[in-house]
Amino acid sequence: MTIVERKSRKLFSIILFLQFVFYATVFFNIPIIRQIIGFLYFTLIPGFVFTKLLKLDDRHWSEILLFSVGLSIIFLILGGLLINEFSFTFGISRPLSLIPLITILNSLVLVGGLLIYSRDKNVSFSKAIPRQFSPFALLLASLPILSVIGAILANTCKNNTLLLTMIAVISLFFIFVVFSKNLLLSKLYPFAILLIALALLYHSSFISNYIVSFGSDVPIEYFVFKITESNAHWSPTFSDLEFGRINAMLSVTVLPAVYSSLLNIDSSWMFKMIYPLIFSFVPLGLYQIWRKHIGEKYAFISTFLFMANETFYTEMLGLNRQMIGDLFLILLLFVILDEKMKQLSKITCFIIFSFGLVTSHYGISVIFLFFISFALISFFVVKKPSDKITLRVVTLFFILMFGWYMFTSKSVVFDSILEYGDYVYRQLGDFWNPRARESEVLRGLGLETPPTIWNAISRAFAYLMQFFIVVGFVGLITKRSKANYEKEYFIFTIEAMAFLVALIVIPGLANTMNMTRFYHILMFFLAPLCVLGADFLVKMIMKRKNKLIVSVLLVNVLVPYFLFQTEFVYEVVGSYSWSISLSGYRMNPLRLYGKKGYLDSYSVYGAQWVSVYVDLENSGLYADGFSRKNVLRMYGAVYQGYVDPLSNVTIVEYGGIVYLSRLNVIDRLIPSNRLWNTTEFAFIFDDLNLAYNNGGTIIYENAS
16 A cells, blocks of 8 residues: 645645536537546546545545545536526526536535645645556456446347356356455455445346336336436425335436436436446445454455345336435434534535435435434443434434425325325234235245245245355354444344344334345444354354454355345256346246336337327327336326326327337237237227338327
């Protein structure tokens, strides 16, 4: 490691130079260069300036990078919000357009640079990136490249060889890390985590030229973003309850609108490329928290387990507001648990990141409030007060959270929280009915029959991993596992386990946000228990610590778990697979184009035609449920209230439009209240005029 010192004058010069380059790329409209320079500048430099102003720069490079990204994101969100709210005072009708944003945001960064220059003459990194070259660094750098090229090949040529190779290389690297005693390799852990995370995320997000919903909320997120983008202004009101609560999240309205204006990037690729890149810092943040509790190697193994879960690189890609919310949750946990941070910097960061979390994801905000409130009560009961989680901290977050949720979007977010609570209360009547739980809950408890022998083997490894977590929890609370847990993180872990039990026991609770998403969040606290559990188990059986046996045990459970979660095994043996990336070429079209939300050019071009040529307010529009939810909402900008479900009793009135997607035209399936064959609707289409046909999408109109 080496110490790199630069005069603050040089930092100010770098800021000026980068701004000049960015202005030049904007003025001459230089593609690719504008996107790269603009993204790196606005995602790193504003945050780095704040890390210096808050005196957070005397840290490991990976921590500085994490804070720089987090502070830059909140800078764009908060800066965009303030410009949005106050620009009308100065007669600016489109505040989130390029000129207002580039002028004000760059000016603020310059002011920050001047403050650094006037206050302190040195800008230093106490722990820089090691100068020694490692061949593993080159191997790791190739993973995202393999991922992107492999996904493109799988999409265009139906060839998944590179993707299978990428997954195999990650597995082999993990095995080598677990058994290696090379200290230099441990210096690459943060670098490795970032690149492995990015490779896994991109292998799913690049599998289509368009956004894949993975059955999640991205169609609504994209819809409210496009409204904000087209108006170059964010409106806090939205009459529809479902759309309104998502419209209140600045992470999918103001943030992408700011990026879109600054970078002039295609909207689809912003959600497919930029958001996953930002999300890849979440595992890095977890590693930084865990390494202080269980050591670097165990922290790396725990982070691998977190990334191995398929929710991380599938469902989360359809939840852009949660990706940003996860980042702010990690930063809040880091701030709360950090011992080095000065009090003024700590409370400042807590307020900033709390606002970021509250305006990014309401569900995670409620969970975080529960965690810190319960921790505060617990410390009060045992009469061991914490100087990290205080009444002031809890009250501050509570005010920020409910202030935003009650006074934006006509309080639809607050109403949604009450509605979810009422839903869970009403489900309590089915407490003794196992079927009142989500299928994922039943599967996790072993109450659902596996469809194939390969699924049974996959679940066996998942159950072993969960068994290790339970053993690790027992070892932790009995103080027989050696983990450097401070009392705050210890109580968070107990809360996470209690929350998991509540999700299983209380009917309807898991349905409020999906069990898979809850489990993903709880793994922020539970993943290290798996490693501790394996360690504790070996000590109990052998009556002494044996690192080699622990390593063998972890590798033999986590590597197969990873290979099954990525669907690698299912693809290799030819069994049924849920992976679009590896097995989309042979997947059932109803699952691929319907439940998974995979889109092709046929459907997208048809939806875009609808947005241009159809008067939605005065024309009845009919489509199947998946088209109504996905492609028409995203690429047709069609509000769902304008679309009626297509069924065998549909009567198309004069001026009405029928939209048939690729699933309807090529695969001849129409999913509605039941699954229909397109031929059963011939009596409807025969009386209509053909308005559009691109070979995969057909649009009919009643013009007579």
